[in-house]
Amino acid sequence: MTKLTQGRRGFLGAAGGLAGGLAMPALAQERFPSKAFRVLVPWAPGGATDVLMRALCEAASQRLRQPVVVENKSGAGGILGAQALVSSRPDGYTLSQMPVSVFRYPQMVEKPPFDPLADFTWILQLTGYLFGTVVRADAPWQTFGEFLAHAKANPGKVTYGSPGAGTSLHITMEQIGRGQGIEWTHVPFRGAAENLQALLAGQITSSSDSSTWAELVKDGRLRLLCTWGPTRAKRFPEVPTLREAGINIVSDSPYGLAGPAGLDPQVVKVLHDAFHEALLDPLHRGVLDRYDMSVAYLNSEDYAAAARRQYRDDGEMIRRLGLRAG
Structure with missing residues (x-):
């Protein structure tokens, strides 16, 4: 299997092993797995990612025959799980969900907290989100086009919530704003629940987030203006995509x-x-369907290669847009 370059912590780990007289890998010394796993979810409890990862970990625990415990580390745009991995033992018992913000945030700050090309072992890619932009049901805009026209006519007054700086939601909204000549204000939150609560309370104009908003839309409390995928969402076939709304x-x-x-x-x-196996388990697939998400599997080697491409492409986009984490 091809992995990314191990970097400074991989070197230190090897040196530590030699110093302790350990010539054989941990797998040769004891059966793996032999104890509980800790899976870091860098988002708040109750959001789409948290629900999905708990279903995945429950299914995985049946295969591994050990508990797989989810630990939430929300905030900072989803990078806290990756940051915690840097100081974790490379024994396989501490893992993290890895959103694309882990490739972006280090390129948006002067002192990156980790190096995506050196500090991680990429195990597998799982799935992708359904994103969308929502407003309150009593908002005057019936379409995304009307919302954009209002934002353009009121520079700096329209606010949008996202799960944090460097997330796909933040960067895509900035891309839309730049392309449409719109000046709007980004309001980062620790997760989808806080984002949507602020919208319902009238504290922000709109929210762009993963499909945690789905039930609130179905209940008539929020209006979904557009989704961001390549095709319309199965649960919301009447709602246009960004492309259909004129945003390519x-x-x-x-x-x-x-x-x-x-x-x-x-x-x-x-x-x-x-x-x-857990990814394809009916338990997890059922939760994917609930959030209009599909399997996007890559094996370890392909995921490592995709990580390198993502880091490169996102870096080019960040520099082009002049984005910095505030």
Whole structure:
């Protein structure tokens, strides 16, 4: 299996192993797995990612025959799980969900908290989100075009909520604004629940987020102006995509699972196989369907290659837009 360069922590881990007289990998010393796993979810409880990852981990625990415990680390645009991996032991028992913000945030700050090309072992890609823009049901705009026209006519007055700086929601809204000549104000939140609560309370004009808004739209409390995928959402076939609204952008932000740099290849294979089966388990597939999300599987080697491409392409976009994390 091809992994990204291990980097400084992989070197230190190897040095530590030699210093302790450990010539064999952990897998040769004890059966793997032999204890509970910790899976970091860098989003608040109750959002789409949290619900999906809990279903995935429940299905994976049946394959691994060990508990797989979800730990939420919300805030900072979804990078706190990745940041925690940097200081975690490379033994396979600490993993994290990896949103695309982990490729972007380090390129938006002067002192990156980690290096996406050196600090992680990429296990598998899982799925991609359904994103969309919502407003309150009593808002005057019936279409995304009307909303954009209002924002353009009122520079700086329209606010949109997102899960944080560097997320696909933030960057895509900035792309839309630049392309349409709109000056609007970004309001970052720790997760979808806070974002949507602020919208319902009238504290922001709109929210752009994953399909956690679905039930609120179905209940008539929010209005879905557009979705961001390549085709219309199954649950909302009457709602146009960004492309149909005249914005030539598709955004679905694939995510996957990674561990610290330096994981033993045999450990990676065990993890990959267990979580791949869990990805396709009816329990997890049912939750995907609930959020209008589909499987976007990549194996470990392909996911590592996709990570390199994502980092490169996102860096070019960030520099072109002049984006910085505030």
